[in-house]
Amino acid sequence: MADAITPHFHNTDGVDTIFIGVKEFMCIGARPPQDHPHVFLDMGDESEMVCPYCSTLYRYSADLTATQTRPDGMLIGM
Template structure:
């Protein structure tokens, strides 16, 4: 299955206070496995921001990022993880 058909996943392994994302529906994993929290589905709806209830990472919507995020290193692809 191509990753473009999956819900994007983002993590905050680097510990930034805010991650900008190009989508309004995604999964937050907290950190990278094995230190991740339960993968939490976040739906921003009409809002431009959301906070993960587990790790308190703030996500801001930026449509110019497509399906990606900034910092780019916060994207997690479970289909390519070791």
């Protein structure tokens, strides 16, 4: 079993950048049924990463928790 729960984010609204409070996460693209393959992304030491499927730029923001996003509402589940 995994030691931590991985948050899943979506970009149904098609924004360019989503600020998140974690560095390991899943991108699903848009909400189902328009989702792309669910891909695990790990920023490592970096502070941003682009999803290879939907080109959403994710930026780490230390002031956000694992369930918060900017813009709001981009978390689909854990």
